[in-house]
Amino acid sequence: MSSATYVYAVVAADIDLPEGLTPVGGGEEVAVIDHGQLAAVVSDVPRDAPLGSREDLLAHERTVNTLAGSTTVLPMRFGGVVDDDRAVVDELLAAHQEYFAWALEQLDGCRQFVLTGRYDSDRLVAGIVEADPEIQQLGEAVRGKDPDATYYERIRLGEAIAGHVERIRSDDADLAVERLGPFAVATSVKEPAAEDGAVELALLVHRDRVGDFEQAVDALGDEWDERVRLRLIGPVAPYDFLPEPPEAEG
Incomplete structure (x- = not known):
């Protein structure tokens, strides 16, 4: 054959x-x-x-x-x-x-969607620096200085900014679930793949609620304005929500 x-x-x-x-x-x-x-x-x-x-x-x-x-x-x-x-x-x-x-x-009747968001990196970092006096001081300490001479200060600065980004990312994921979860049968929070990734969610939505769900996505995008650029993908095959086989009794 x-x-x-x-x-x-x-x-x-x-x-x-x-x-x-x-x-x-x-x-x-x-x-x-x-x-x-x-x-x-x-x-x-x-x-x-x-x-x-x-x-x-x-x-x-x-x-x-x-x-x-x-x-x-x-x-x-x-x-x-x-x-x-x-x-x-x-x-x-x-x-x-x-x-x-x-x-x-x-x-039956459900569709999977994937919501991804990416930060405006310059705006994100500028907001972090503005809100944290310690990061401002570290930035001033390394600005215009020899990179080798300020090696450890630069490491501390990078770690401090990265820590803020992770907290902001976690808060944004929680907010996305809070805003969109009521319109979904199930949600799955994923780790954003891109370095500037803000959020990545898989959501299982019943076809009767797709319109309301899409309106909620638009509202979230308006709330985040240009700080986070959202993209909604779907419907796609529901790989993230395939039911596990029920356990056999006995």
């Missing part, structure tokens, strides 16, 4: 696939394999072609995120390949039927 089956996600059966989905690995099309009340979203991939390029990763993300915009989805991690369509049914859908059905029910 020259091809295997790539699996993007598990959804409820009888789904109408969105148009324009790009398969991973240069396959011909994204398709659906039904089994009872479940379905797997799949495409063919060459057996002898390694996966892992940036294009493959983007194709996977675009497919699962597009699905998440129109239906409840259990996304698979990138790189999920099985032998053939029969294995999709036997090894995936039938073998985990009870869990998949339960997890889809838990996520």
